[in-house]
Amino acid sequence: MKSFDVVQVRKDFPILQEKVNGKPLIYFDNGASSQKPQRVIDRVSAYYEHEHSNVHRGVHFLSNQATLAYEAARARIAAFLNASSPQEIIFTKGTTDAINTVAFSFGETMHPGDEILITGMEHHSNIVPWQMLCERRGCILKVLPVLENGTLDISKLDHLLSEKTKLVSVVHVSNSLGTVNPVKEIIVKAHGMGAKVLLDAAQSVQHLPVDVQNLDCDFLAFGGHKIFAPTGIGVLYGKKELMESLPPYQGGGDMIEHVTFEKTTYNTLPLKFEAGTPNICGVLALAEAIDYLSSIDPLGAFRHEKELGSYLRDSMREIPKIRFIGEAPDTCSTLSFLIGDLHPFDVGTLLDQQGIAVRTGHHCTQPLMEQFKIPGTVRASLAFYNTREEIDEFVKALQRSIQILS
Numbered sequence: 376m377k378s379f380d381v382v383q384v385r386k387d388f389p390i391l392q393e394k395v396n397g398k399p400l401i402y403f404d405n406g407a408s409s410q411k412p413q414r415v416i417d418r419v420s421a422y423y424e425h426e427h428s429n430v431h432r433g434v435h436f437l438s439n440q441a442t443l444a445y446e447a448a449r450a451r452i453a454a455f456l457n458a459s460s461p462q463e464i465i466f467t468k469g470t471t472d473a474i475n476t477v478a479f480s481f482g483e484t485m486h487p488g489d490e491i492l493i494t495g496m497e498h499h500s501n502i503v504p505w506q507m508l509c510e511r512r513g514c515i516l517k518v519l520p521v522l523e524n525g526t527l528d529i530s531k532l533d534h535l536l537s538e539k540t541k542l543v544s545v546v547h548v549s550n551s552l553g554t555v556n557p558v559k560e561i562i563v564k565a566h567g568m569g570a571k572v573l574l575d576a577a578q579s580v581q582h583l584p585v586d587v588q589n590l591d592c593d594f595l596a597f598g599g600h601k602i603f604a605p606t607g608i609g610v611l612y613g614k615k616e617l618m619e620s621l622p623p624y625q626g627g628g629d630m631i632e633h634v635t636f637e638k639t640t641y642n643t644l645p646l647k648f649e650a651g652t653p654n655i656c657g658v659l660a661l662a663e664a665i666d667y668l669s670s671i672d673p674l675g676a677f678r679h680e681k682e683l684g685s686y687l688r689d690s691m692r693e694i695p696k697i698r699f700i701g702e703a704p705d706t707c708s709t710l711s712f713l714i715g716d717l718h719p720f721d722v723g724t725l726l727d728q729q730g731i732a733v734r735t736g737h738h739c740t741q742p743l744m745e746q747f748k749i750p751g752t753v754r755a756s757l758a759f760y761n762t763r764e765e766i767d768e769f770v771k772a773l774q775r776s777i778q779i780l781s
């Protein structure tokens with residue numbers, strides 16, 4: 376493995392050579408979705424050109440090959456997360472689908488009065504499935520508050536956890552604030568009360584080493600498209616014994632052992648949770664993206680991102696009337712901000728005219744925006760293929776936008 380080299384790495388991403396509105400693209404919207412290296416794009420084409428067939432079904436050559444590749448990808452992803460077995464890896468459509476799988480399956484074990492604890496900085500996909508579960512089963516949703524600096528108010532954790540808490544579901548890295556949450560501490564405390572823990576790792580697996588055995592989380596969810604793979608593929612990690620004890624989420628082909636009109640018995644893990652034809656190509660492309668990440672010195676890439684994040688924050692301090700939303704001591708390279716009373720949408724539109732892609736709005740965290748009493752933010756979210764030069768251009772473009780809008 377070579378040491379991380381951003382100039383080389385940028386050549387792997389064809390889209391980074393594109394122009395937008397006549398300007399070289401500066402892509403700072405990686406929190407919404409990241410770009411794809413040529414290797415991943417080629418993997419998709421190769422699959423459909425030479426390898427496509429359904430998995431787990433046929434006796435013919437192509438079906439066997441597709442099944443072998445699909446299961447090898449599962450083992451690759453298990454190794455990436457340091458899961459103890461590939462059986463602990465369930466393929467889903469994405470983070471949202473993985474969280475809903477837990478809400479419906481683990482949710483079946485919950486009773487009226489049982490509690491679910493989330494935090495004030497969750498994405499809607501880690502709020503709404505629990506509200507729906509509470510409605511279905513008479514459970515209670517509790518929320519660990521967020522402090523003004525964008526960190527969790529951990530001092531309230533002991534008070535909120537009780538023997539009624541059956542699940543703690545928490546975002547590892549906040550998509551709106553960039554805060555890296557102290558999830559290990561939360562997991563230890565939750566386990567101390569007998570609760571299971573789900574980590575929403577949608578914004579962490581692409582920025583930090585994530586080791587599920589070391590963290591000791593019970594479930595973990597992430598999607599492929601933020602980690603350089605296509606959309607429509609995601610992962611639910613679940614501890615084997617726990618997953619074995621849970622009912623399936625959906626019924627259909629592949630998740631069964633034997634079906635009669637009177638009764639159906641279910642397949643073993645992981646297929647018990649994969650009803651219907653899966654996103655085979657997406658799975659192979661996700662494994663390819665993870666192989667790619669491993670090949671570019673991931674720790675070097677993560678270090679580069681962190682330095683870029685600090686450089687971005689420092690460079691923006693000189694902008695008059697800048698307000699950072701979230702100033703946690705431990706953040707990933709995601710920065711949310713407002714400038715005076717300029718509307719985020721206007722700032723984002725002017726940046727777009729200068730070739731710069733950022734996200735504006737509430738970032739699917741409306742309760743968090745309400746807490747800060749703001750309609751939304753401008754969010755710059757970086758990846759390892761971004762550079763200091765792009766940040767310099769971004770700050771200049773921002774200053775030009777402010778002049779136009781003021």
Ligand SMILES: Cc1ncc(COP(=O)(O)O)c(C=O)c1O
Pocket residue numbers: 406407469470471472498500501546548549550575577578598
């Ligand atoms: C923290 C977090 N959780 C969940 C999601 C939902 O991911 P998806 O829409 O890919 O399912 C996102 C996407 O932005 C996210 O940032």
